[in-house]
Amino acid sequence: MTLHDQNYNFGYLDEQTKRMVRRALLKALAIPGYQVPFASREMPMPYGWGTGGVQVTAACLTPEDTLKVIDQGADDTTNAVSIRKFFQRTAGVAVTEHTEQASLIQTRHRIPETPLTEGQILVYQVPIPEPLRFLEPRETETRRMHALEDYGLMYVKLYEDIAHNGEISTAYAYPVKVEGRYVMDPSPIPRFDNPKLESAAIQLFGAGREQRIYALPPYCQVVSLDFEDHPFEASKADHDCDLCGCATSYLDEIIVDDAGGRMFICSDTDFCAGRQAAGHIGRLSGKDTA
Amino acid sequence: MKMIQVSDVSKSFVLHNQGGAVIPVMAGASLSVAPGECVALVGNSGAGKSTLMRMIWGNYLCGSGSIVVGGVDVSRAAPREVLRMRREVLGYVSQFLRVVPRVPTLEVVAEPALAAGGGRAAALDKARALLARLNVPEPLWALSPTTFSGGEQQRVNIARGFVHEVPAMLLDEPTASLDATNRGVVLDLILEAKARGAAIVGIFHDEAGRAAVCDREIDVSRFAPAECA
Amino acid sequence: MTPLLQVKGVTKHYGARLGCGDVSLDLYPGEVMGIVGESGSGKSTLLSCLAGHLMPDAGEVIYDTRAQGPRDVLGMSEPERRMLGRTDWAFVHQNPRDGLRMGVSAGANVGERLMAVGARHYGQIREQAVDWLGRVEIAADRIDDRPRAFSGGMQQRLQIARNLVTGPRLVFMDEPTGGLDVSVQARLLDLLRGLVREMGLSAIVVTHDLAVVRLLADRLMVMKDGAVVETGLTDQVLDDPQHGYTQLLVSSVLQV
Numbered sequence: 057m058t059l060h061d062q063n064y065n066f067g068y069l070d071e072q073t074k075r076m077v078r079r080a081l082l083k084a085l086a087i088p089g090y091q092v093p094f095a096s097r098e099m100p101m102p103y104g105w106g107t108g109g110v111q112v113t114a115a116c117l118t119p120e121d122t123l124k125v126i127d128q129g130a131d132d133t134t135n136a137v138s139i140r141k142f143f144q145r146t147a148g149v150a151v152t153e154h155t156e157q158a159s160l161i162q163t164r165h166r167i168p169e170t171p172l173t174e175g176q177i178l179v180y181q182v183p184i185p186e187p188l189r190f191l192e193p194r195e196t197e198t199r200r201m202h203a204l205e206d207y208g209l210m211y212v213k214l215y216e217d218i219a220h221n222g223e224i225s226t227a228y229a230y231p232v233k234v235e236g237r238y239v240m241d242p243s244p245i246p247r248f249d250n251p252k253l254e255s256a257a258i259q260l261f262g263a264g265r266e267q268r269i270y271a272l273p274p275y276c277q278v279v280s281l282d283f284e285d286h287p288f289e290a291s292k293a294d295h296d297c298d299l300c301g302c303a304t305s306y307l308d309e310i311i312v313d314d315a316g317g318r319m320f321i322c323s324d325t326d327f328c329a330g331r332q333a334a335g336h337i338g339r340l341s342g343k344d345t346a
Numbered sequence: 347m348k349m350i351q352v353s354d355v356s357k358s359f360v361l362h363n364q365g366g367a368v369i370p371v372m373a374g375a376s377l378s379v380a381p382g383e384c385v386a387l388v389g390n391s392g393a394g395k396s397t398l399m400r401m402i403w404g405n406y407l408c409g410s411g412s413i414v415v416g417g418v419d420v421s422r423a424a425p426r427e428v429l430r431m432r433r434e435v436l437g438y439v440s441q442f443l444r445v446v447p448r449v450p451t452l453e454v455v456a457e458p459a460l461a462a463g464g465g466r467a468a469a470l471d472k473a474r475a476l477l478a479r480l481n482v483p484e485p486l487w488a489l490s491p492t493t494f495s496g497g498e499q500q501r502v503n504i505a506r507g508f509v510h511e512v513p514a515m516l517l518d519e520p521t522a523s524l525d526a527t528n529r530g531v532v533l534d535l536i537l538e539a540k541a542r543g544a545a546i547v548g549i550f551h552d553e554a555g556r557a558a559v560c561d562r563e564i565d566v567s568r569f570a571p572a573e574c575a
Numbered sequence: 576m577t578p579l580l581q582v583k584g585v586t587k588h589y590g591a592r593l594g595c596g597d598v599s600l601d602l603y604p605g606e607v608m609g610i611v612g613e614s615g616s617g618k619s620t621l622l623s624c625l626a627g628h629l630m631p632d633a634g635e636v637i638y639d640t641r642a643q644g645p646r647d648v649l650g651m652s653e654p655e656r657r658m659l660g661r662t663d664w665a666f667v668h669q670n671p672r673d674g675l676r677m678g679v680s681a682g683a684n685v686g687e688r689l690m691a692v693g694a695r696h697y698g699q700i701r702e703q704a705v706d707w708l709g710r711v712e713i714a715a716d717r718i719d720d721r722p723r724a725f726s727g728g729m730q731q732r733l734q735i736a737r738n739l740v741t742g743p744r745l746v747f748m749d750e751p752t753g754g755l756d757v758s759v760q761a762r763l764l765d766l767l768r769g770l771v772r773e774m775g776l777s778a779i780v781v782t783h784d785l786a787v788v789r790l791l792a793d794r795l796m797v798m799k800d801g802a803v804v805e806t807g808l809t810d811q812v813l814d815d816p817q818h819g820y821t822q823l824l825v826s827s828v829l830q831v
Contacts, residue, residue, distance in 0.1 A: 215690065363822055
């Protein structure tokens, strides 16, 4: 018998790395919103392409998992396709584009429209985990500010938004406070998705270049920061989806010609396709827009 | 009950940077001033009139002896007690005007009354009345006194000294560089202060003025230390 | 009356070299204390120790807190000390860049301390910012400009507004008028004096400018080589200095 359990080496990472990442994940789940340092490894892709998310995904995958990968809500963009293929090849897991069939979803910059359920894991790719970074460049100081719950500076940012734009104009990576304790950057998801951060699923955040992991356990409290007289609002484009007619999903704006023509479609491709299959139609359904 | 009581005071200066030279300037100085009394310090230049006055004000340290003003022993009191005495008990009209540049004359004059905790409106009214009485032209009130002529600065100083009514006063040449009219106003102010019971110590080179307001003269050359006498 | 601040035997070494040695003082409410001395005399080290920016090797710094009465600041936990530092205390740096956030607007600079202690109403924060800009003579229409667009004197006044907005009782100032034009200095001194009187502030002002302490400080402490050589009423120390070093300092001032 060998000292090493081969199952532990499943999914690209070596056993020791997997243990290390899992330990960081457990700690992150135990302290919601707290950034746990971890020894991020080189991945076979450049920083900024999701190396943090990939390591978290690899550390969580088991042979029974079904994986879905999305990039800005879509299953069919380069980044999503290549990460999905990467795990198909290195772990041999089943893959899907259907949110409800996936046990593990890796995402870049979106939360699926279909509500997640208990037992699912959502892994975020995070470029800059530190919400205070652009206000306070010193890492030593931001860590102390988290330790002392010294978050006045975060409100300075929101104050500046209102002073210069008349409203809180931060549209993505909108800061949240987790369980009344840590202020957290939810990764560059649109603020439309912020309410979905309170979820039945486990949410894990991996920042490869910055070597940080943080997490939201199921059902933990996540509050978007705001002012009493300028409350948080989850905003979206004021249109319905032109393909499935949905009035409540987050939309992408697409320029379709040189004459100012444009259309709005769901950013979540699986959600939109599901609605179209169920017979929902939008303004441009059935027309050739390509 | 004496308002100002100076007992057996001596003073010498030690010049540490000039070979530690010790220069005794006063010994055995004693005087007392009762409420409503005005005492003139006289003596030749360099006899120690200003030195004694500065010691009463707490500006110079007292070498030995005691100086009690309104119950506070200036020679031993903590700085904050001296400061409180200056706010509440003892007024001082010096020959020099030392103020923050840019502050309007009216504010400069009202400051002692404000510092003593009087209402702002009342303090400013009192300041206006005094400036008017001392014939400081009204257009100047909003300007800083730092650029005024010697006589104008002197009158600002006097107004500042009389704006808050205190039971004891030190006057260093209050009538110097004043014309006849204003000299008369200042002498009236001193007489009024005496009438309400203020104990006053003054230095007057103006002999007629001195005679008009002072009850007694003390020749400070009596207090010259032995080796200088 | 209880002193607002009691300093007992504060000593700080940098390695073998003495920063400041065995300094004691009492500061009462409403008092302004000046600390003078040449560069390297230990006055800035002392100020940093008192303000909690440096941990002294020995000594006590006892502050009369609003809630619990006199407490040793050095024994407080860091969150407590930080809270004190942004509510009841203020620190005015010589260089406004050290005390301001240059990248955010004047209004946000003033509002930061309010937000740090829990203000969450934008309209009220802004109202207070406008009020304080007015009190330091900065026009209300500059509220959304960044400090970079301000002159040196305005920056210093903004720093003062940012510090005083939470109504502190004790202000530490490190060369508050250093690096400013003489005319701007006068205006700032006047402003500081007015604020000290109106708000009943206590202050410790470190400077090498004797003219500044004469106009601003009630009491004076003279430091040399890390030690206090003379203390007393400001005008008494300046006009009748007792220690050789103070005599040298006073006689070295250039007259205009």
